[in-house]
Amino acid sequence: MRKEIIIFSFWSICFLMISCSKDDPINQPPSIVQLMFPTQDLLCISNTVPFDWSDAIDAENDVFEYNLIVAKDRQLTVVVENRTVSTSQITLSLEKSTAYYWQVNAVDTVNMQESNSPVYAFYTTGEGVVNYTPFMADLKSPENNTSVNSGNIDLVWEGADANASDILTYELFFGENTTLNLVDDALSESIYTVSVGSGKTYSWKVHVKDDSGSKSIGQTFTFSVN
Numbered sequence: 001m002r003k004e005i006i007i008f009s010f011w012s013i014c015f016l017m018i019s020c021s022k023d024d025p026i027n028q029p030p031s032i033v034q035l036m037f038p039t040q041d042l043l044c045i046s047n048t049v050p051f052d053w054s055d056a057i058d059a060e061n062d063v064f065e066y067n068l069i070v071a072k073d074r075q076l077t078v079v080v081e082n083r084t085v086s087t088s089q090i091t092l093s094l095e096k097s098t099a100y101y102w103q104v105n106a107v108d109t110v111n112m113q114e115s116n117s118p119v120y121a122f123y124t125t126g127e128g129v130v131n132y133t134p135f136m137a138d139l140k141s142p143e144n145n146t147s148v149n150s151g152n153i154d155l156v157w158e159g160a161d162a163n164a165s166d167i168l169t170y171e172l173f174f175g176e177n178t179t180l181n182l183v184d185d186a187l188s189e190s191i192y193t194v195s196v197g198s199g200k201t202y203s204w205k206v207h208v209k210d211d212s213g214s215k216s217i218g219q220t221f222t223f224s225v226n
Contacts, residue, residue: 027062027108027111028059028113029106029108029114030057030106031056031058031106032056033104033115034053034054034117035103035117036054037052038102039120040121041160041161041162042122043123044123047093047094047096048092048094049091049092050091051070051090053088053104054088056115058106062110065107065109066085066106067082067105067114068085068102068104069081069105070100072098072101073219074101074138074219075219076103080094081094084107094124096124097123097132098126099121099133099136099162099216100122100123101120101121101136102122103117103120104117123135131163132163133210133214133215134166134208135216136216136217137158137159137206137208138159139204139205139221140158141156142155143223144221145222146224147226148196148223148224150226151195151196152193152194154191154192155172155174155193155204156191157191158190159208161210169188169208170184170190170207171187171206171209172204172205173205173207174204175204176201176202177201177202178220180203180204180220197225198225200224201223202222202223203222205218
């Protein structure tokens, strides 16, 4: 009889564990928001900027909020504004004649999970300014701190300028570890093929120049080779 009771208790516990696992799905972060204004590479006519983005959705109906980051670099390390808000709109006063980069993170305040939007760039106008410095290069591939296979790979980036008529050229730097060597200072295409060896680490960056001589200094990405 005692043996039967032990067996019954064992299977009861297993059943409860299975039931609980089915009733407790893994929590999901809120949905990624869509950045609506300022739009990508926009030249703002004022330094008082109304930020607007779409509402996030949380599958578990958890309470969430938005974290708005505005910085002077594409990697969002030189932060000028970091605001936590409950609505999808806010207006900020920024410096004139300055390139900015912004992102919105929807944060689940119950489980502290977040989803990150893309990073958009925009420029605030300045008094008497005719030409604007290009935006920092958006390094697409390889992404920072990722791994690639050995052989020939393409370094891919994007350049943009608030002055839509400007012709852009690129300075590409590339090398092993943290040593960066100038590969070309007048590239017209935003792709370049390099050869990488197995087991090594490489770094690269791109400066963007316009036909008026203005230049934005790029940030450095690193990647390893399998």
